[in-house]
Amino acid sequence: MPVPRLPSSLWPKILLAAIIGVLSGFFARKVGMPLPWMLGPMIGCGAAALAGAPVHGPVWLRPVVIPVIGVMLGSGFHPDLADSLAEWSGTLLLLPLFLIAATSVSYGFYRYVGGYSPVDAFFSAAPGGLNEMIALGTEAGGNETRIALAHALRVFIVISAIALIFSLLLHARAARGPATWVGFTDLSPRDALILAACAIVGVVGGKRLRLPAAQLFGPGLLSAIAHISGVVAMPPPTILVIASQITIGSILGCRFAGVNPRTMGRDMLLGLGATILLLGVTVFFAALLGPLTGTPLAQGVLAFSPGGLTEMSLLALAMGRDVAYVATMHMVRIVLVVFGMPLAFRLLGKPPKAPPDT
Structure with a gap:
C-alpha cells in the first residue's frame, strides 16, 4: 500500500503516537495486562491525546492491518465447529432482544437525562x-462530534472495563511463552499463500458484496472457511498480529485528539453513564445464557459486550475463550445494528433535525 501524501505537519504527530503506542504496549505486556499490544497503546495514546499532546493515529494503515486481524480471527475456527453451532442457537436468538434493550436504555439515558435531540440520542445509542x-x-442533521464522541467512549470504556474486570476478578493475564509465537518460517509457502489470498481476496470480495466492515468480514470469512475445511491450520505470523494490534490501539486512543475535557466534559460524562448502563444490560443478558444454554458468564459477557468487533474478538483470544463463538456473535451484532438501525429510524419516523447549535 503506498504511503499517502499527508501534510508534513502530521508526520511528527504520527511518529509520537507510534512511539507512545509501542512503549505503552511493552509496558502493558510487562505488567501482564490482557491484550497488551492493543490495550496499552489505546490507553497510552488516549491519555496523551486528552492531555493535549500532539498525536495523530496512523489511520491510513488501518486498511492494511484490519485484514491481518480478520485472517487471524478466522484461524480461531476449527473443523469440528459444526458440533458447536447448535449450542450457539440460544445466544443468537437472545441477541436481537439484547440489542433492542441496550439501544432503548442508552437512548433513554441520552434523551431524557442528557437532554440530547432525538437524532443525537438515537444514533449515539446504537451498540455498534x-x-x-x-x-x-x-x-x-445530528451533531457529528457528539455522536462520534459517544461511540469512541463506548468502545474505549467497554474494552478497558472488560479487560480490567477479567484481569482483577478472573486473574486473566497475557499469554506468554514460545508456544504462542508463530514465526514467518513456521509457515510453509503454501500456508503463506493461502493466508495472503484470504486477506486480499476477502477485502475485494467483501467490498463487492457490500459486507459491513468488509475489510474484516471478508478476510475473516475466507480464513474461517480455510481453517474449518482443513486447507490450512496456521494463523498469521505473530509479529504481524502484534504490529496490527499496536496500530489499532494507537488509532483508537488518538480518536480523542482535539477533545477538550473542559468544553466536552458533560458529553464525556454522559458517554460514561450510557456505557455503564450498556454494560449492566450486557451482564444481565449474559447471565440469562447460563440457565438457558449453559454458557459461562465470562464468555457471554464477551459475546454481548458492545465494544468493537475486532477488539472484543482479540480480547476473547487473549482470555483463552472461544474466539469463533465470540467473533460470530459480534459479526451478527454488527450486521443487525448496521442494517437494523437505519430501518428502525425510518419506521419510527425521522425526528426533526437538530438545530445547528446543539
Whole structure:
C-alpha cells in the first residue's frame, strides 16, 4: 500500500503516537495486562491525546492491518465447529432482544437525562457500527462530534472495563511463552499463500458484496472457511498480529485528539453513564445464557459486550475463550445494528433535525 501524501505537519504527530503506542504496549505486556499490544497503546495514546499532546493515529494503515486481524480471527475456527453451532442457537436468538434493550436504555439515558435531540440520542445509542452511525446521524442533521464522541467512549470504556474486570476478578493475564509465537518460517509457502489470498481476496470480495466492515468480514470469512475445511491450520505470523494490534490501539486512543475535557466534559460524562448502563444490560443478558444454554458468564459477557468487533474478538483470544463463538456473535451484532438501525429510524419516523447549535 503506498504511503499517502499527508501534510508534513502530521508526520511528527504520527511518529509520537507510534512511539507512545509501542512503549505503552511493552509496558502493558510487562505488567501482564490482557491484550497488551492493543490495550496499552489505546490507553497510552488516549491519555496523551486528552492531555493535549500532539498525536495523530496512523489511520491510513488501518486498511492494511484490519485484514491481518480478520485472517487471524478466522484461524480461531476449527473443523469440528459444526458440533458447536447448535449450542450457539440460544445466544443468537437472545441477541436481537439484547440489542433492542441496550439501544432503548442508552437512548433513554441520552434523551431524557442528557437532554440530547432525538437524532443525537438515537444514533449515539446504537451498540455498534461506529462509522456507519456517525455518517447516518450526521446526514440526519445530528451533531457529528457528539455522536462520534459517544461511540469512541463506548468502545474505549467497554474494552478497558472488560479487560480490567477479567484481569482483577478472573486473574486473566497475557499469554506468554514460545508456544504462542508463530514465526514467518513456521509457515510453509503454501500456508503463506493461502493466508495472503484470504486477506486480499476477502477485502475485494467483501467490498463487492457490500459486507459491513468488509475489510474484516471478508478476510475473516475466507480464513474461517480455510481453517474449518482443513486447507490450512496456521494463523498469521505473530509479529504481524502484534504490529496490527499496536496500530489499532494507537488509532483508537488518538480518536480523542482535539477533545477538550473542559468544553466536552458533560458529553464525556454522559458517554460514561450510557456505557455503564450498556454494560449492566450486557451482564444481565449474559447471565440469562447460563440457565438457558449453559454458557459461562465470562464468555457471554464477551459475546454481548458492545465494544468493537475486532477488539472484543482479540480480547476473547487473549482470555483463552472461544474466539469463533465470540467473533460470530459480534459479526451478527454488527450486521443487525448496521442494517437494523437505519430501518428502525425510518419506521419510527425521522425526528426533526437538530438545530445547528446543539
